[in-house]
Amino acid sequence: MSTQSLLQVQGITKHFGGLMALDDVSFTVAPGEIVGLIGPNGSGKSTLVNILTGLLVPSSGRVLLDGQQISGRPSWQIARMGVARTFQMLRLFPALSVARNIALAMQHALPSGDLASVLRLPSARADDVRTREKALEMLALFGLERFIDQPAAALSIGQQRMVELARGLATSPRVFLLDEPAAGLSPPNVDKLIEVVSTMRAQYGVTVLLVEHVMRVVQAVCDRVVVLDYGRKIADAPPAEATTDPRVVEAYIGLGRARHA
């Protein structure tokens, strides 16, 4: 129960009917750490991410953010408490502009309220200007400033993933959950991703929980790696150790065991 931990996952278990998706998973994340969450397909990573961000409720166990319980709360509340996320399947508002996509994520934290916005008060307009500036700053990290007023769907998949990162980062999150950000990215973009994740920690002090399949990214940025297999935690160590751990190797290669996709 170290007060150093920002995120504490305590005994999370999740059933879906008869299926046990997560079985007593516990780990912590310290402020400023970049922790990887890896495991073969079906190991429960997505389920855990959805529990951490409020899309699912755990069957038992709890998650604490800086000592406050977040598990069981609705997703909008958890987001407002400082947990940002990207989605495995890439989720943006495709018809809305990049600027609007980012602004919407920042909206709840603006000091001027909705009423001020409707009445077009100066305080609201000042906030809107600041929001746009922040969005530009974020997009500049990825070199995407020129797309700011384009509809999100007009960008390539790689660029859209970057916008998702920009969206999360713009909210100055305490914890940023990245759900397979490297999926579908070309190698130069993967390099870019590694660079950006490192910058997030170095420049913005963001704590990151990274779910990833692409081992290159995990090894390059993660301080520590938590490995899941069939819903259980089987390792919790720096990447070099974890990837050579025989249990982890066994889980991935599955000597003699069938793996489902």
Next chain:
Amino acid sequence: MRKPVSILLLCLLLLLLPVLGSGGYLLNIIVMIFIFVILAVSLDLVMGWAGQISFAHAAFFGIGAYTTAIMERDLGTGFWVNLPSGMVVAGLFGLALGLPALRLRGHFLAIVSIAFQTIVYLALSQWTSFTGGQYGLSVEPVPGFQRVGQFYYLALALAALTVVLAWALTHSRVGAAWQAIRDDEVLARAIGLHTTSSKLLAFVIAAALAGGAGVLVAHHIRGVTPDDFTILVSASIVAMVIVGGQGTLWGPLLGAVVLTALPELLGPLASFKLVIFGALMIFMIIAMPEGVLGAWVHRRRR
């Protein structure tokens, strides 16, 4: 730059119509158009912006209308007190329906709204001691606006205010949140938007505006009867929003004009008019599912 000029000319025409000496028949139709503009524009906030379905709009329309009729009868108050009152009462009913109903999606939300609409209609037509039953109640004209040429400006003003309000809402953070909910509610929640209260806001504002339209219509036709506020009227308003083009500002406006004016132009007999109205609804939905505005924009892009 032709668009703003033609709009200006249209506004000028609208302002001068009564003065130009047009007959009462035409002015009456246009007053009804103004009333349905309020109804269609307000419903579009719920449907085209917040992305919900509601077949209960005529119920709020009726609640507003009956509020003014009953207040006039029992409290002796007039239009200027009853207008905000009608809006508040309708808004409260909107809250009462919205709180449980907005948890449901798609088909189910539609059915709950239909059930609510029907309950209101049945209450209005059967609670005879309070609402006058099938015969309804009579309503006094508004002093200073007794002639249709005068009432015209009252209706025009309220319709214009509604459009301005809708514009202000949809072009603010409130409207941005609605668009987000409409496009992907799960994502909207994941980025911190309180989607339930946002949807509820659309619902309540729309209900209040419909109530206001109800107060207006009550003083226009000098009475209220349950058959003016049936599920068919609700469906017509939905049709106006869809036929005109959801989620745009001019769409519902256009839809209100088309579906209110066209039947008048094409059929003299009451029943004949309605047969045409029904056929029109079918035809327009099949031919233009994205609405008149949507189809027009589509054709311009090519």
Next chain:
Amino acid sequence: MDSFNLFLQFLANGVVNGSGYVLVAVGLTLIFGILGVVNFAHGEFYMLGGYAAVTAAYFLGWGLLPTFLIVAVALGLFGILSERIVFRPLAGKDATNAIIASFGLSVLLQNGALLVFGAQPQTLRLDGMAQTAFQIGPVFLTGQRVLIVLATLVLVSILMLVLRYTWTGRALRAMAQHPMVAQISGVHVRRVSVVTFAVGAALAGIAGGLMSAVFMVQPTSGSMLVLKAFTVVILGGMGSVGGAVTAGLLLGIIEAMVSGYLGNELRDMIGFFLVIVMLLVRPQGLFGRITERS
């Protein structure tokens, strides 16, 4: 003793009305459950069935069975026509569009009937058994009312047998449970659509014909009925014939009890309150399942 007899009479009346609901709701649940179409003109099929029966019996002087055969065929054709002209063009689109179109159809048919038949209510007069009064224990029922219950029993049984044992029936059930899989397995979607509409309209038409013997038929007969039929469909579970039967009879009985003991004004409202409660507590209805269609 007397109050018990009264209760039984209410019960009997409830079963009669409920049977009418069942016939209309069964067709609606098939259309709603299989095709995902909300058809507000379904009440007009009922109303037109009433007029068809009156016309056939009155003006053509035909007897009971031929009259209802005509009604079934006429309304079946009507259903096919509606499907072809109104609903098929909207098949892939947003569900709200079909709902609006069906309202348009409802207005068209209602006012068309007004123009053709006039506003004056008309009754179907059936000779013979239909006129006599039956006494079952302490309960009195006229022949027309007994006929409604019998017809419902027969028709619904036939329908359930057809659904279970014929190829068409299985195709309908497959469509209701899993439209995509059904299509891949070779179910002819358009044919299913046409058959469903034809059967649904025919059943509603027969109900309308039967009810026109007890109540009168007028152009507006269908408008409240279709709303009640929808509540029955939701209460029973979309796409469930057994659900429509159970919920239809229950609604008829509950309405009769409410009307008898609490007053007539509340009778029509009770179904709508029940449906709101059901949707909040158990949206899939009594016998429905949470299917892939949301």
